[in-house]
Amino acid sequence: MEPIQSLRGTKDVLADEINYWHFIEKKAKDLFSIANYTEIRTPILENSSLFERGIGSSTDIINKEIYSFIDKGSRNVALRPEGTASIARSFIENKLFSQKIPQKLWYSGPMFRYERPQSGRQRQFNQLGVEVLGSVNPLIDADVIQLALNLLKELGITNCGREVNSLGTLEERVKYKSDLIAYLQPYEKELDIDSQKRLYNNPLRILDTKNLKTKDILNEAPKLSNFFGIESQTYFEELCDALNSLHIGYTVNEQLVRGLDYYNHTAFEIKSSSLGAQDTLCGGGRYDELISQLGGPRTPAIGWAMGIERLLLLVKDSISLPSQYLDFYIVSENKSTKLKALQLLQIFRNHNFKVEIDWSYSKFSKQFKRASQNNAIGCIIIGERELQLNSFSVKWLSSKEQDSFQMSEIEKLIQKLDYYKSSYLKIIDNIDTQTLNKKF
Ligand code: ATP
Ligand code: MG
Numbered sequence: 001m002e003p004i005q006s007l008r009g010t011k012d013v014l015a016d017e018i019n020y021w022h023f024i025e026k027k028a029k030d031l032f033s034i035a036n037y038t039e040i041r042t043p044i045l046e047n048s049s050l051f052e053r054g055i056g057s058s059t060d061i062i063n064k065e066i067y068s069f070i071d072k073g074s075r076n077v078a079l080r081p082e083g084t085a086s087i088a089r090s091f092i093e094n095k096l097f098s099q100k101i102p103q104k105l106w107y108s109g110p111m112f113r114y115e116r117p118q119s120g121r122q123r124q125f126n127q128l129g130v131e132v133l134g135s136v137n138p139l140i141d142a143d144v145i146q147l148a149l150n151l152l153k154e155l156g157i158t159n160c161g162r163e164v165n166s167l168g169t170l171e172e173r174v175k176y177k178s179d180l181i182a183y184l185q186p187y188e189k190e191l192d193i194d195s196q197k198r199l200y201n202n203p204l205r206i207l208d209t210k211n212l213k214t215k216d217i218l219n220e221a222p223k224l225s226n227f228f229g230i231e232s233q234t235y236f237e238e239l240c241d242a243l244n245s246l247h248i249g250y251t252v253n254e255q256l257v258r259g260l261d262y263y264n265h266t267a268f269e270i271k272s273s274s275l276g277a278q279d280t281l282c283g284g285g286r287y288d289e290l291i292s293q294l295g296g297p298r299t300p301a302i303g304w305a306m307g308i309e310r311l312l313l314l315v316k317d318s319i320s321l322p323s324q325y326l327d328f329y330i331v332s333e334n335k336s337t338k339l340k341a342l343q344l345l346q347i348f349r350n351h352n353f354k355v356e357i358d359w360s361y362s363k364f365s366k367q368f369k370r371a372s373q374n375n376a377i378g379c380i381i382i383g384e385r386e387l388q389l390n391s392f393s394v395k396w397l398s399s400k401e402q403d404s405f406q407m408s409e410i411e412k413l414i415q416k417l418d419y420y421k422s423s424y425l426k427i428i429d430n431i432d433t434q435t436l437n438k439k440f
Contacts, residue, residue: 009123054085056261092296120278136300142242
């Protein structure tokens with residue numbers, strides 16, 4: 001029978017990677033907590049119309065990438081492609097606007113987009129993100145961008161490109177769109193196929209095309225910033241001033257439009273040149289109209305999202321985390337010594353030791369080898385002799401030293417284990433990113 005395979009664009013996270021996930025999740029959680037964000041967990045499944053209304057029906061996400069289906073109750077539902085629309089829905093549904101403002105929220109979890117899988121691009125992927133709902137001020141935008149950069153720094157990822165742009169207001173964009181279409185129309189046949197498709201329904205997206213010929217045509221195109229009124233101009237200037245005063249380097253990229261309809265004013269991306277074609281680590285921006293568009297009270301907001309798989313590619317390359325380890329691996333020889341081992345295991349677990357028993361009856365040398373494969377700090381040996389004396393021996397794998405303990409001498413054992421543990425490995429919680437950062 002053919003074994004069943006995982007779906008294209010989905011991935012298992014196995015033992016060699018899980019420590020990196022925990023590392024990223026812990027760093028993020030600690031940082032968000034210090035910055036006074038609280039976690040929000042929204043359902044993975046939502047009404048399709050939430051994303052159609054929230055993200056915009058002419059975007060790639062809705063047009064091509066959404067995982068939607070009719071459920072058994074004939075509802076049109078979708079696996080969430082991103083976090084912001086769901087959080088906006090939850091903000092309205094749970095009347096979070098009547099609680100403290102701004103609401104500073106963070107989330108982490110799987111997202112789904114039907115895309116062509118490649119390095120850094122999956123169909124089920126994970127995002128970490130934040131949203132600040134209820135306040136508008138370019139200084140908040142700068143603080144939110146700073147938070148993203150701080151997280152990357154905590155993960156040892158520096159040297160990122162930061163691009164910012166302003167998308168102005170909805171009204172300014174409407175005027176700009178018609179001018180842009182008028183400019184591009186004479187070149188319609190010369191545009192790449194994707195841009196031709198976007199010309200009438202989402203012309204702004206043409207600006208971030210990768211096609212060289214289309215880029216050439218865009219050189220002389222009208223600029224969105226020329227359509228800005230005084231409010232948009234000042235907002236962007238104040239953002240740039242704030243970034244400067246925080247010593248955050250950035251470039252202004254007027255072609256940066258982002259793939260979602262809901263942004264206004266600030267849009268930004270953080271990129272890493274080590275990632276190849278899928279180089280965007282983090283994307284975000286301000287979305288002051290989304291919540292009112294979804295039927296809530298007008299609530300200005302800003303947020304960003306990072307792709308965890310892309311973070312992982314960088315973190316894995318640069319940091320070596322210790323794999324799983326054991327305190328003790330119990331080696332024993334026959335039925336009666338294994339029974340003793342089983343009793344010891346319970347005692348050890350009650351004392352928070354991480355212990356594994358070798359259940360085989362293979363030679364001690366083989367069992368020792370497996371102890372090393374399990375990254376054990378010590379091997380507990382229970383042979384016939386130990387059984388008679390109601391004791392056990394410990395072989396410390398790093399020094400090959402051997403000790404003998406009475407069953408009652410657990411305190412003495414703890415002391416000795418602590419000594420060997422500190423010299424043997426540093427566990428994940430103790431990793432000092434200050435020293436890690438020096439490696440980059
Ligand atoms: P891209 O241009 O790479 O498609 P996007 O603009 O569609 O990105 P956003 O919607 O802004 O991406 O999502 C924020 C982040 O989530 C991205 O910068 C990226 O790191 C990650 N991301 C988006 N789509 C995927 C995917 N299919 N697989 C893995 N990570 C993804
Ligand atoms: Mg995309």
